[in-house]
Amino acid sequence: MSTSTFRFDGTDIAFVPGQSVGAALVAAGRPSWRTTRHEGSPRGLFCGIGVCFDCLVTVDGFPNERACLVLAEAGQQVSTQEGSGHDR
Amino acid sequence: MTAEDRRAHTRAHTRADLLVAGGGPAGLTAAATAASGGLSVVLVDSGHALGGQYWRHPPAGAQMSGTDGFHHDLTAYRSLVDTISGHAETGLVDLRLGHHAWTVRRDEDGIELHVVDRRRPGADRAVVLRGRRLLVASGAYDRQLPFPGWDLPGVYTAGALQALLKGGGVAAGRRVLVAGTGPFLLPVAVGLADAGVRVVGVHEANDPRRWLRHARAVAALPGKAVEGVEYAAALLRHRIPVRVRSTVVAAHGRERVEAVTVARLDRDGRLIEGTQQRIAVDAVGVGWGFTPQLELAVSLGCELIGSEDGNAVVDVDAWQRTSVPGVLAAGETTGIGGALLAGLEGRLAAEGLLREVGCGAPSVRLRPVRRAVARQRAFSRAMREAHPVPAGWPAWLDDETTICRCEEVRHRVVREAVASGASDGRQVKQLTRTGMGWCQGRICGFAVECLARGEVPGVAAPAPASERLVAAPLTLGALARLPSHEVE
Known part of the structure; x- marks a missing residue:
């Protein structure tokens, strides 16, 4: 079982090829990677199958990607999404 | 014109015999049966691998190991995938993984399924797929009831815990509690325990004795009873405490x-005060049955009927045909019934089509299939009746409980809307923005309907299936890049 890494908010997260970004973050012990638009509450993965949109994350500069659907890739730049992801 | 454009152009002008939306047990079986009978098939699924949720698999080339152990009937799955792959090589099956259906149109020539290829972040590509008929096999997702704290990270749907295991080989916590209702909680708990997680409890809200009323439906399917016994043994082996008439509040x-x-529930599903007990966990998985994904069927105008679990489901005839010509439905979209029933319904849908177009082998005897369908349907009806949503669930909400996770609408706000006259989910939505965020009410819709009506929807008056004109998000850029011959 080989592992690679992607960058998440400046740290390396190990993943096994085939895992989603969300699965890799959960496996790394990080259950949240977004704050909500109104209250700034932390959110992470909830439904795990692309239905709930709670796990939105910014991947390689593109906000609002569902972390449970995007496959992790070596060297990917993943960052916590604040609010809508467009107001930085 | 690039080669890709040329291929797209050719596809735009040839209609497949059958479009299949969904690559789970129903869609896989239908696609394999139809293609083996000589029909051309386009099989679309949003996942990275075939299998849907029940047979969720890591994508091709994945390197995690040990996920096979979380599955059932893998022989059947592999045989279906082999059949589909064989037909994909000859071009009879056009397999579209990572494609999300966002809308559908029907005209006199057939169906146009609008999908978006989302295999690469930031590079959405809109594609139009054409076929003479469409099978809606889009499955279902976990149904949820809000409770204080359900929006904390580490609270998952039961399905998410299993999806992480099956698709990623990942256990979401070290001390996990599973709650809600229905037989699905058992494989989730056992899967976690098999992965080394300490499952600190399975809390089933209903009394298993509710099944006694359906003894005949259970006796007709001894396999299900054996499965139940196997899970019971596994729970014992892992020393997982099982509590009935108890749930996470x-x-x-x-x-x-x-x-x-957690707290105890009385026979009518009402919280018994004074029974609350605190349990340390680092993850929790909750599921209250499932909600079928009906966007495509609803936007085509297929007639729906009520199901015992309070869901609206697609009404189909003996060949899985809906009320709309050329549109079929199979699997969870016609009623929550599990993978075996879904596969059988997919088979019937395809066999019906083969007969319709004259390539059906009348020698294929379908009587055993129909008998199996009848037994599975009786069992699934019993399951839906034995595992209702507890009538008293709103008692565990407090004023500040989040109801709509996307728009962050609190219970207090929903209650005020209901007090001021909103009597169904749609009216609450208009007053409070519940269901108007990213998920479009998929997660809170059923709960809001319960709160608005003051009762849990049932077979006679199911929760309405929401119309979602855009069933999956796509960028305007992707639409703008559609080749001009695709735009009418």
Whole structure:
């Protein structure tokens, strides 16, 4: 079982090829990677199958990607999404 | 014109015999049966691998190991995938993984399924797929009831815990509690325990004795009873405490879940005060049955009927045909019934089509299939009746409980809307923005309907299936890049 890494908010997260970004973050012990638009509450993965949109994350500069659907890739730049992801 | 454009152009002008939306047990079986009978098939699924949720698999080339152990009937799955792959090589099956259906149109020539290829972040590509007929096999997702703290990180749907295991080989916590209702909680708990997680409890809200009323439906399917016994043995082996008529009524923590409160329910599904108990966890998985994904069927105008679990489901005839010509439905979209029933319905849909177009082998005897369908349907009806949503669930909400996770609408706001006259989910939505966020009410819709009506929807008056004109998000850029011959 080989592992690679992607960058998440400046740290390396190990993943096994085939895992989603969300699965890799959960496996790394990080259950949240977004704050909500109104209250700034932390959110992470909830439904795990692309239905709930709670796990939105910014991947390689593109906000609002569902972390449970995007496959992790070596060297990917993943960052916590604040609010809508467009107001930085 | 690039080669890709040329291929797209050719596809735009040839209609497949059958479009299949969904690559789970129903869609896989239908696609394999139809293609083996000589029909051209386009099989679309949003996942990275075939299988849907039940047979969720890591994508091709994945390197995690040990996920096979979380599955059932893998022989059947592999045989279906082999059949589909064989037909994909000859071009009879056009397999579209990572494609999300966002809308559908029907005209006199057939169906246009609008999908978006989302295999690469930031590079959405809109594609139009054409076929003479469409099979809606889009499955279902976990149904949820809000409780204080359910929006804390570390609180998952039961399905998410299993999806992480099956698709990623990942256990979401070290001390996990599973709650809600229905037989699905058992494989989730056992899967976690097999992965080395300490499952601190399975809390089933209903009394298993509810099944006694359906003894005949259970006796007709001895396989299900054996499965139940196997799970019971596995729960014992892992020393997983099982509590019935008990559920999670709150989750606690600051940045993530650290504990839950469980409480007993009376026979009518009402919380028994004074029975609350706090349990330390680092993850929790909850599921209250499933909600079928009906967007495509609803936007085509297929007639729906009520199901015992309070869901609206697609009404189909003996060949899985809906009320709309050329549109079929199979699997969970016609009623929550599990993978075996879904596969059988997919088979019937395809066999019906083969007969319709004259390539059906009348020698294929379908009587055993129909008998199996009848037994599975009786069992699934019993399951839906034995595992209702507890009538008293709103008692565990407090004023500040989040109801709509996307728009962050609190219970207090929903209650005020209901007090001021909103009597169904749609009216609450218009007053409070519940269901108007990213998920379009998929997660809170059923709960809001319960709160608005003051009762749990049932077979006679199911929760309405929401119309979602855009069933999956796509960028305007992707639409703008559609080749001009695709735009009419």
